[in-house]
Amino acid sequence: MKIMQFKKIITLIIFFSSLNTLAFASFESEENFVSDFAASAISILSDEGLNNNDKNIQFTDLVMSSIDMNLISKFVLSRYWKTASDQQKISYLNAFEEYFISSYANKLDQYSGEKIVIVSSEAAKKFVIVKSNIVRDGADTLKIELNWRLLTRDGQTKIIDLSIEGISLIVAQREEFQSFLSNNNESLDALINRLKIINAKD
Amino acid sequence: MKSKLVLFFVIITFVVSGCASVTKDQIVAENIATQKVSDPIEPINRVVFSFNNVFDKYAVRPVSILYRGILPEFVRNRIAYSLNNLSMPITTINNILQFEFGKAGISTARFVINSTIGILGFFDPASYFGLEADYEDFGQTLGVWGIPTGPYLILPFLGPSSPRDFTGLLSTSLLDPTYQVGNSANRDLFRSYRMGVGVINFRSENIEIFDDLQNNSVDYYAAVRSFYNQSRNSQVSDNLEVSPSINQDSLFNDFEEFELDDTYIGPDVSISYPE
Numbered sequence: 459m460k461i462m463q464f465k466k467i468i469t470l471i472i473f474f475s476s477l478n479t480l481a482f483a484s485f486e487s488e489e490n491f492v493s494d495f496a497a498s499a500i501s502i503l504s505d506e507g508l509n510n511n512d513k514n515i516q517f518t519d520l521v522m523s524s525i526d527m528n529l530i531s532k533f534v535l536s537r538y539w540k541t542a543s544d545q546q547k548i549s550y551l552n553a554f555e556e557y558f559i560s561s562y563a564n565k566l567d568q569y570s571g572e573k574i575v576i577v578s579s580e581a582a583k584k585f586v587i588v589k590s591n592i593v594r595d596g597a598d599t600l601k602i603e604l605n606w607r608l609l610t611r612d613g614q615t616k617i618i619d620l621s622i623e624g625i626s627l628i629v630a631q632r633e634e635f636q637s638f639l640s641n642n643n644e645s646l647d648a649l650i651n652r653l654k655i656i657n658a659k660d
Numbered sequence: 661m662k663s664k665l666v667l668f669f670v671i672i673t674f675v676v677s678g679c680a681s682v683t684k685d686q687i688v689a690e691n692i693a694t695q696k697v698s699d700p701i702e703p704i705n706r707v708v709f710s711f712n713n714v715f716d717k718y719a720v721r722p723v724s725i726l727y728r729g730i731l732p733e734f735v736r737n738r739i740a741y742s743l744n745n746l747s748m749p750i751t752t753i754n755n756i757l758q759f760e761f762g763k764a765g766i767s768t769a770r771f772v773i774n775s776t777i778g779i780l781g782f783f784d785p786a787s788y789f790g791l792e793a794d795y796e797d798f799g800q801t802l803g804v805w806g807i808p809t810g811p812y813l814i815l816p817f818l819g820p821s822s823p824r825d826f827t828g829l830l831s832t833s834l835l836d837p838t839y840q841v842g843n844s845a846n847r848d849l850f851r852s853y854r855m856g857v858g859v860i861n862f863r864s865e866n867i868e869i870f871d872d873l874q875n876n877s878v879d880y881y882a883a884v885r886s887f888y889n890q891s892r893n894s895q896v897s898d899n900l901e902v903s904p905s906i907n908q909d910s911l912f913n914d915f916e917e918f919e920l921d922d923t924y925i926g927p928d929v930s931i932s933y934p935e
Contacts, residue, residue, distance in 0.1 A: 557876075560876070561872075561876065565868075565872075568868070600740075623891065623894070624890060624891055624893070624894020624895065624897075624898070625886075625887050625890045625891050625894070626890060629886065629890065630883060630886040630887060630890065633697060633882055633883075633885070633886040634877060634878050634879045634882045634883045634886065635878060635879075636882075637697075637879045637881070637882030637885075638878045638879040638882065641879070649878065652878050653878065656875075656876050656878070659875070659876075
């Protein structure tokens with residue numbers, strides 16, 4: 459009887475301690491992935507030996523090896539991807555990637571010492587969300603919430619989305635594309651042309 | 661007269677939403693549902709949006725550039741901090757309306773500390789005492805009470821809003837204790853100062869971001885709409901202590917399909933760098 463009770467207690471303890479670890483499980487490798495990425499990005503951005511063009515090349519290499527560009531491209535196009543012809547897919551992927559790169563290309567010199575501080579991480583369906591803050595040095599107490607949505611496939615962790623103060627960038631991009639398409643007779647060619655026009659401006 | 665107007669809007673929102681008791685899950689579900697863009701008067705909104713852009717181009721943006729050009733960063737930061745501090749009393753009121761009494765204590769303490777030690781709110785010593793800033797407005801309170809946002813609305817001069825947020829905005833501007841300082845002439849002056857400087861200060865911090873968004877968006881209107889809706893939803897779900905990732909998860913439901921679609925991997929994209 460006593461042994462039974464003892465066993466029960468042990469089982470309970472094990473049960474609750476495992477619950478506990480579940481509740482507080484942090485995703486160490488994902489957190490490290492983000493802090494490594496941030497460290498590499500900051501070292502490129504703050505390297506005074508690099509001119510803007512070099513910065514751009516190195517930063518783009520870093521970004522392209524850390525994000526899942528293929529998934530992002532398809533996701534923002536949503537249902538229009540499924541009906542696109544192969545030729546449209548090629549044109550779109552090319553135009554979108556160039557558009558994506560040009561969205562930060564001329565802004566890399568605006569970096570002024572901000573740092574990323576990892577706060578916590580949690581599972582969200584198949585994704586892992588790493589929460590962080592962008593903070594500035596010195597007496598400045600203003601901080602910005604930045605959440606990273608990561609997906610690990612075939613042992614490779616990639617960034618899927620950034621959410622800044624609750625605003626998801628790929629969701630915003632998708633809504634923009636969907637709106638453009640529904641206002642332009644659902645023509646994917648029109649979207650591709652629009653992207654090309656914007657890309658040519660830079 | 662004005663307070664009757666507010667009461668009217670509050671009643672209307674209650675009636676429209678058919679507000680009974682609503683659970684947290686329902687509110688979250690509602691939030692997720694509203695993330696599917698609801699914009700029935702898009703054509704009218706787009707016209708007002710264009711008008712606001714013209715107003716911005718010829719009035720707000722030039723003044724913001726001037727503001728940023730004339731005032732050093734130190735001064736601009738002091739103004740930003742003092743504006744933040746002035747929004748603490750209305751935050752306290754909303755904390756209480758949201759039954760967040762702990763947070764009400766924090767926002768009160770922040771206001772007291774920053775208005776005194778922080779020299780009229782120009783500095784933020786409260787953050788060093790671990791009292792982190794959190795801003796609440798009446799629109800968020802209505803959201804916490806389970807009142808739906810309603811359709812997207814662009815207000816002339818004021819920009820993106822919704823029936824819920826517009827009601828909140830009216831209530832805030834009438835209920836805010838920091839608007840009740842001094843006699844009526846001073847009050848109006850103070851109110852205009854706060855609103856005017858608030859707008860210019862915000863705009864001056866975002867000149868490049870808006871320029872860039874405007875020049876490089878595929879659909880500028882839709883981009884702003886998405887930013888606004890996402891931001892308001894996330895503020896309300898923050899108040900309900902719902903994790904932002906859970907709030908956004910449903911948006912990623914069709915992700916799987918694309919993930920599985922490995923039939924087409926994409927071309928080797930050659931990247932051309934701008935000179």
